[in-house]
Every structure is written in structure tokens, then in C-alpha cells.
Amino acid sequence: MKQLPIATAIAATVLLSACASAPTFNQQALPATVQVPAGHKVAMETVGAGDITYECKLKKDSADQFEWTFIGPDAQLTDRGGMHVGKYFGPPATWQANDGSKVTATQLAVAPAGTGNIPLQLVKANPAMGNGAMTGVSYIQRVATKGGVAPATSCGAANAGAQEKVQYRADYIFWKAA
Numbered sequence: 001m002k003q004l005p006i007a008t009a010i011a012a013t014v015l016l017s018a019c020a021s022a023p024t025f026n027q028q029a030l031p032a033t034v035q036v037p038a039g040h041k042v043a044m045e046t047v048g049a050g051d052i053t054y055e056c057k058l059k060k061d062s063a064d065q066f067e068w069t070f071i072g073p074d075a076q077l078t079d080r081g082g083m084h085v086g087k088y089f090g091p092p093a094t095w096q097a098n099d100g101s102k103v104t105a106t107q108l109a110v111a112p113a114g115t116g117n118i119p120l121q122l123v124k125a126n127p128a129m130g131n132g133a134m135t136g137v138s139y140i141q142r143v144a145t146k147g148g149v150a151p152a153t154s155c156g157a158a159n160a161g162a163q164e165k166v167q168y169r170a171d172y173i174f175w176k177a178a
Contacts, residue, residue, distance in 0.1 A: 025173050027141065031111040034122040036139045036175045043176040044133060048088050050075025051165040052118070052148045056155035066160060068150035077172065086133070088172065093123070095140065095172065101132030105140055118148035118168060136176045144171040 025042050027035050053071040058064075072090040079085050086097040096102035105123035113120050121142040128134040148168025155162075 027143075027173075030120065030141070030143060033109040034111045034120045034141060034143075036122065036141060039178055040138055040175040041178045042173060043137065044085075044174040045080055046077040046085055046172045046174070047080070047169065048073075048075040048077050048142075048172050049169045050088070050167070052168055053163055053165050054150050056159050056162045058160065064157075066155045066157065068155050068164070070150070071163065073168075075168070075170075095134065095137075095174075097133035099130070099132030101128050101130040101134035103128050103134045103137050103140070113145045116147065116149055117145040118142075118170070120145060134174075137174050138177055139175040141173040141175070142170045143173060144169075146170070 025045050050073060052073050054068040055071050056066055057069045059067050073088055073093070075088045076084060077086040077088055077095070084098070086095065088095050092104045094102050094104050103125045105125045107121060107123050109122045110119040111121075119142075123140050123142075125134075125137045125140055128137060146169040148166055148170070151164045151166060153164065
């Protein structure tokens with residue numbers, strides 16, 4: 001019996017584990033604006049946990065008002081069983097599987113997720129880079145968000161350029177054409 005190289009065996013286990021839980025997600029309770037159109041099926045469910053970085057910057061089109069501005073995420077992706085399957089980072093927003101395949105995406109819609117939580121989100125995936133778990137991903141939903149909103153600390157001329165990391169957690173549901 002031929003044995004697979006350890007990296008290949010681990011990647012196969014991760015992908016099988018991630019895909020084994022795929023049929024459990026049901027988007028019917030989500031706002032219509034962030035639902036994936038008919039003709040697609042869940043390919044993988046992940047949980048993202050990490051930080052979102054914000055920077056205190058001058059407001060666009062303003063000479064003297066400042067605000068916390070989204071810089072980018074840095075999160076680990078795990079399957080429903082807690083096994084590490086990839087990462088989410090940016091800019092640009094990029095989801096990368098452990099096998100090296102990755103996608104970027106364009107935001108289509110957001111919906112409120114409750115006070116203190118970043119919004120639910122629907123993005124349209126760009127063609128995958130590399131072959132693997134992200135190949136063929138058409139949409140990604142961000143659901144079940146916890147935290148991640150801009151810092152509550154003051155942002156003004158005195159701390160312009162300061163960066164703060166805010167913890168967050170969200171489920172990322174990956175869809176492929178049916």
C-alpha cells in the first residue's frame with residue numbers, strides 16, 4: 001500500500017473534514033440581501049477568529065474630522081470541528097486554504113448583525129489562484145458575526161495614525177456552482 005506524503009495526507013484530511021460539515025448550513029434565516037442566489041451549494045463552512053485593524057485617519061473630504069478606518073483582517077479559519085483549514089487576511093480581502101489555493105472577492109451586500117458586531121456580508125469570489133479547496137468558489141458569506149467594530153476610543157488629531165486591533169469572530173460559508 002502506497003503512503004501519501006505527510007503534507008498531502010494532512011491536506012486531504014483537512015479538506016475532507018471541512019467538507020464533511022458542508023451540508024449543515026441553511027441560509028433561509030438570513031436577510032435576502034446576503035443570501036446566495038439559487039444554483040449554488042455549500043462547499044465548505046469555516047469559523048474565522050482573529051483581529052481587524054483600524055487606523056485613526058482624517059475623514060474623507062474633511063479638513064479637521066477624524067475617524068477609525070478599516071485597514072484589514074487577520075484571522076485563522078477552522079472547520080466546525082476546530083481543525084485549522086486556512087486564513088483570512090487583507091487587503092485585499094483574501095481567503096487562503098492550507099493547500100495554498102486562495103480567492104479574493106468583491107462585496108455585493110451587507111446586513112446589520114446587531115450592536116457591537118460587524119455586519120453580515122455577501123461577496124462574489126474572483127477566480128481562485130492555485131488549485132485546491134478554493135477552486136470554483138463562487139460566493140462567500142460572512143454570518144454569525146461577533147465583535148469587530150471600530151474601536152470606542154477617541155480618534156483625533158492627537159492620535160492620528162494610531163492603529164488598534166479589535167477581536168472578532170465570524171462564520172465564513174463558501175459556495176460553489178451546483
